[in-house]
Amino acid sequence: MSSSAILPVGDGGILEAVRVFLGSLWQKKLIDVLLVPLELPSGGNVVPAIVSDPSKLKMANPLAPIMPLNSARQVSAITRASPSAERLGVVLRPCEMRALIELVKLKQVSLENLLLIGIDCLGTYSAGDYGRFAQEVKSPASDFLRKFQEGKEDPLLRKACQICEYPVPMNADLVIGLLGTDLNNSILLKAGTVAGERIIGELGLKKSDAENREAAITKMVSEKAERRERLFAQVRKDVRGLEKLMATLATCVNCHNCKTACPLCYCQECFFDSSVFQFEAEKYLGWAQRRGALRMPTDTLLFHLTRLNHMVISCVGCGLCTEACPNNIPVADIFRLVGDKVQKDFEYVPGKSLEEELPLTTFREEELPNIGT
């Protein structure tokens, strides 16, 4: 399944090449509908949308450096109750694809009738940064790609993206490859599954050997990993220990935005939104009485620890929790740091493979011998 083809880049640029490719999926009757980021008419933002009319593809922009929400969650919204009856293509970034795989394991997504189209991710901006950037430049996607080609550090990249070591989608049927290609002439279309391979065949595209791809990926991953280690060292210093952790979380207003933004927090009704955490006045007053002062709202630390406990093993590091926080609590940094340790301990990479069982659902007699020693 290593077949790769060339998507030629013409005068319309890369974005046009991608749109043409997406349109050809309709022409060849390979999909009925497509979930893809569309530019808002205002031009200031991009949101995921289900496209049923191929003419709308002229607004499609999966290359713009913005991910307002993790679309894995949208795929779950569409397919959770029942599988898609029509052939649904979904264009996802690597972290979205990984979250999607986790949600499949958690039975929140059905892959039936789905065509997974991944796209290499060069990173994204915060919504605000992107809005300003989009105002300033003519074509945000091409300007962003140009910046990338020039090889300069892009200070606008979100912290999560700066340290993301998964720029390439895993488990996609098809991958739109940007890394290791000369973006001025062509981009890559790579098959990840038998289905993807068949599609490449049907589209009648010119084969490619993608010779520079691996090297480009390796380089990018190692740079990001280096940055990640630096960040981890800093975060460890900032949040380790109950006192520092509480200080970091002190400004939490219990809005639960991080939970809403998280692609993996899949509960229909969050335990922390349930009546279990609504107490009678006498309780609050009693606690205050006993301690002298009671921080309000209560249970914010428990909320974050519980979310960490439930989700960190599957955390794909998309960083949208931090984006969603009104008080700039570095939620994602904590999740990445803790996740890195837990995932390593269980030898688990979230979103890597559908075959790998969620660690907490398996039992091995000899497991984690290093814990507690």
Next chain:
Amino acid sequence: MDKLNSVLVIGAGVGGMKASLDLAEAGFKVYLCDRSSAIGGTLIRVDKWFPDNHCGLCQMLPVFSADNSSRFCLRRGLTHPDIELMPLTEVKEVAGQAGDFRIGVTSRAAGVIPELCISCGLCTEVCPVETASEFNEGLSPRKAIYTVHPGILPYVYTVDWDSCTKCGACVAKCPTQAIRLREMEMIKQLRVGAVILATGFEKFDPALASQYGYQRYPNVLTGIELERIISPGGPTDGDLLRPSDNRTPKSIAFLQCVGSRDNRKDYCSSVCCMFALKEATLLKQANPEIDIHIFYMDIRAFGKDHYRYYQRARDELGIKFIRGRVPVIREDSPTKNLVLTTIEENEASIKRQFELVVLSVGQTPPPRFQELCQVLGVELNRWGFCRSGLFSPVNTTREGIYVCGSASAPKDIADTMVEAGAAADRASGWLERRMISTTLSEKTVESAAEKEETPRLSVLLCDCGQEISSVLDLEELAESSRQLPDITCVMRIPFLCDDDVWVKVDQELRKHKVNRLVIGACSHYFNIHLAKLGFNSSSAQIVNLREHIAWVHRDNRQAATDKAKNLLAMAVELVRALEPEPVPPMSIHPVALVIGGGLAGLMAALSLTHHGIEVHLVEKSAGLGGNLKQVYYALEGDDPQVFREDIINQVKTNRLIHVVLETELVKTEGYAGNFVVSLKANKSSLYFLEVGAIIVASGGEEYRPTEYLYGQNKNIVTQRELERKLFSAELDLKNMGSVVMIQCVGSREKERPYCSRLCCSWALKNALRLKEGNPEIEVTVLYRDMTSYGFQEEYYTQAREKGIIFVRYGLDGKPEVRQEEERLVVEVAEPVLGGRLVLESDLVVLSPAIIPPENTPLARALGVDLNEDGFFQEAEMKFRPVDFLTDGIYVCGLAHSPRGMGESIAQAQAAAQRAVSLLTRGSLVSGIAVSETIQRQCSQCELCITVCPYTARMKDVESGQVVVQGALCRGCGACVVACPGGAVKLIGFKDRQVFSLIDAAF
């Protein structure tokens, strides 16, 4: 005449406990008597067992109607409303017959009245007599009034009449006048339908093997003594210190077969190899620097997973194995080290010094066993163990009396557990089954409904004489308890363990309409009293004021009282927030499916029908009998073919058994009591059956050798082929010159690291038969470890006496079989002389491994696990040997592991017993702690289904909701932990309850 529903189990060791628990779980009344004053037999002196280095004793506790029984460590005690413990009791007289025995027993007085004893221990403190503690194998002292071991519950004291001087010091000191220093015997008559003999073994007295200097040399110990020394509860608190100088020895030698496999004891004790391996493994793991040698004749690691354990000990832990018997031990008197001179295989004499020597002493019948068997009217075999039959392994020579464990032959725990189950099966055939719905859990469910009103609480505080009240301010506690919410009455009671006070308690509780209870007392088991009053373990909480507070905080009364206040407040919150939700009982389909029509399957099916259970017997092939078809002789002389015809005939003529041939199971849905199985007959479509239980007896196969030129020469055959040729008399024995047998073909190798258990006895059987046919035939057996365990040793001895030659080989020097023109030549390294042995042979006989068939499809269809070798994986290797983790599915025979015919039969009967216990219930009531799903919060991720070890959770096909079968739920709480959405709750431990409880603590 109506049948009786009670049974007597003699011996409260591990076998007797298992048989009793199995019978009680199945709804019978059990009298469990023991000569000693405590339960547990030999096993309470041993902390961990091979082959998993775990204890796991509690795994024996009932699975169904579990709340009836105490749920704590069985080392400490056993409480079940249907098991009457009779300590210090011996059987004196047996009259009547199977179905209606009248048994006279005498119980010696313990000297302390259990109802009055408050376990304060003052008697022990003042007792002037010191004697050796049996619990610590005499390595530490105890008093003449004592508790048998430190963990025992209830902590009732006993007088040892042999050492008691009746000075009366204890009587004067006892605050409750509980001590009566009068030796008395009470005579009691029991009427029981059947008897189970589970008297276990006595260890061989190593003083009789005087060459080893046991008791003369302080640093020569027995295995059990070593066990006590490394036990945290032992004389050195678990530090490995040798007796002569309390120093940790740097080198230890284990001597195997002390009191086994010699002229006096011509049998193998079966367990000592593994016991020594286990000791050595534990020692090495704790102290890797100790040098350990094991001197052995053959390592008999024949049980499931035992060979792997041996390999680990040898290859990973570096324990050294020296083959050879140590003739004598001398002591190096200045150092008290021990000098061993051994003649090893290469006949070199080597002298070695060790700082500690451990004797692996064998099993012998217990003292006065012969006398007991005479009373019972059962025969002994020539070794003094109880006689049993090959095809009736748990039957004695008297109908209605059954035997299990080491009472009939030396045995390890796993085999004892199987036999205990089989004995329970046989015994219950004589008993009237009582409807289990009359037992405790049913009643508690009925009464739970009454409590669906506002909580009305009572707190009972026990003084325990002075034991609690001398440390805790009970008045202050009573006062603080009265201030807690919803309290209607608080009572102080001098002794809550006094049965009579419960009448008064009942009156008070009724008067105040109390529906929730908190008890501040001790570790006493109150559940039976509570059940009578309509409380269960969630509507009544017990705070252990004595052990958890008074005894550990004697020096700080105020802090202790404060802690007690908090714990009582927490318990009050827990029961206060309880919302009783009776779970409807689950109906049970009283039909069984048996998979496999070989020996185990046939025997299981027959056992099931003895209890009136309808059986579908499904066999893959076109006929019944399985491997048994090809067994013509038994080592012990019985005729397997006559037996086979007999049982097949019984099965075919039994109206309750439906035999279905050429059919396989392809799918299982449902759960214990209510399975729907899909069966596929050859080339026909699927059909479905509803069954309540499934017994897997799918058998094993003989490995087809690819080595030793097998298949290339007609004179190279397997043992099975030889047996057929012997039976059909097609061999010209008169003109046969020599036969070479090769053992371990495909067993105990890299690909198959297990012992096939049967092949050594098979080789002995055929070798002896060849010699019988023509004593002139030269028979040579090439072996690695002769594994003629138990009484099979007799035949090994016989074989050597008849001139059969045994030559050992190692994995590094495997025999070579060559064809030289017309002749077959076997060449092998000769370990004693060191040269090469070249044997010309008319016939080469291979002993191939027993291998599992491709079990994966069946395991998948059943939803059960296989072990690394491809055999079915039972729930727990020792204590639940025929259960799967999934309730309602059981395993026996070669499907479980290689085993002999008698062993397969015992296992089939044990599996049948488990199935019968489930199927004769009518309905199954759930336990008290049961999980449930809040559908509104459920995201249907099914994590809870994945983690449930008991298949109690499933997705309902129609509603699409995740639901719980309450009767299968054991309340372990794994689902609660797995659910991120808080949609899973455990009744009795809901969020609000736990929050309130935590809140009350601070």
